[in-house]
Amino acid sequence: MLLMLGAVLGLLLSGGPVRAESQYRLLVIAMPSKYHYEYVPVAREGLQRMARQHAFDMEWAGSPQVLEGDLGGYAAILLLNTPVEDLNPAQRAGFEAYVNGGGNVMIVHRAAIALPANSWPWYERLVGRTVGVHPMLQTAAVTVADRGFPAVWGLPERWLWSDEYYVTTNPYGVRITPVLNVDETSYDPTKIWPGQVAKPMGREHPVAWYHRPGKSRVFVTTLGHDVEAYRDPHYLEQLMGGIWWTATGLGEAR
Template sequence: MKKLVLAAAAGLAMTSAAQADTQYKILVLAMPSKYHYEYIPIARESFERLGKLHAFEMTYTNKPEVFDGDLKQYAAVMFLNTPPEELNEARRKKFEDYMKDGGNAMLVHRSLIIPPNTWPWYEKLIGRRTGNHPMLQTGVVDVVDHKFPATFGLPEHWIWSDEFYVFDNPYQVRINPVLNVDESSYDPTKIWPGQVSHGMGKEHPLSWYHYAEKGRVFVTALGHDGNMYRDPQYLSHLMGGIYWTATGRGMRP
């Protein structure tokens, strides 16, 4: 009996330790759009594994009503392929206040697209305005900041297939590029009939970080296809972004 009591006590201690080991909590808003919906259950499963592996909590939802609650509990808020214009004015204001109070944001792929002048504050948060993009193609993605955690699991030159978004900078926001795409490795003009696409030249960022309001912002344009959320290198890229965005740690001197 004594051994059973000790075993039970040990089990409780282990449970308490496991709960105490949680380092931070993030919110992941994964809302569907016309071309991005199959990723939602795949990404959830992968993120749950990352949370267990790296000891963080996560609220994963496709319901914008989550912004009606307390955002201060989250070390970072991630827009995962979520159309940001779907947030109403009150929820946009809640998110803006969260960032102004020292919150942090991570923006992934489709979340970088918002109709111009719909939410100028959010465009500044991204750091770039997203234009159109060529068809999904295979290209070479180059690491340009080896000191940033979102590159630690990537090769210096990474073969990747995605929609390589084109950006401009109407608000003159300074960003710190993490990944660039080599435009000689794909055709920047390959697009659907009736549309026009062009490249950005040698400096074509796909991922970057910067600081907005009182918080950290990490951005990656990668992540179009649902299968990508099973890819170990891509998940390493996202985990590095989560780690830095939520904690501010990990950058090498």
């Protein structure tokens, strides 16, 4: 026993590798799709680095089959560009049960879209908005709408960013708190492919928000189309702030 204690003490004093105790468990579901697949290895590496730095456990899944198992141990589920229309009835039921039981969800970019529209009303209410079309990828000024929310602490007031700025509607009357807006005067919100029509949303055009359906916490960022986003420090800071709040409920200025 004395030898064992001595070995542990020696390891601590020598600065050897001692892993911090995990604060919570995060499940990331990242399913590749037609337009979103290159991001997977880059995002996985970045999120693994975050997990080590901020002492939480991250489990990575490339398939929705995990939703058919026991989800009770996860502080939050992150849907990272996941095309949710690919979930089968059992997987949808498992996910709904997790959320209805107080589970927390973070939704990133493509995962905010449920195709076709109105095919899964429960999920669209969870997102808080229904996504319609989006103009072509453009550079624009993203502005901070809620400086007290952790996802924007590391961002400037006006953030030069290039992305697909989703046009959204609120058919279910869900109340959200915008975290980031995009300034429509800084890009062309009508620039879209032939045969499609995009209309400006106006002064209030949220691209990230949060809300609390029931006992759950939900954070949504519609940013994150290009693989290079997952190498950008500001974008990763946004994700980390969203993960922290979604999993713990901490950090929000009151």
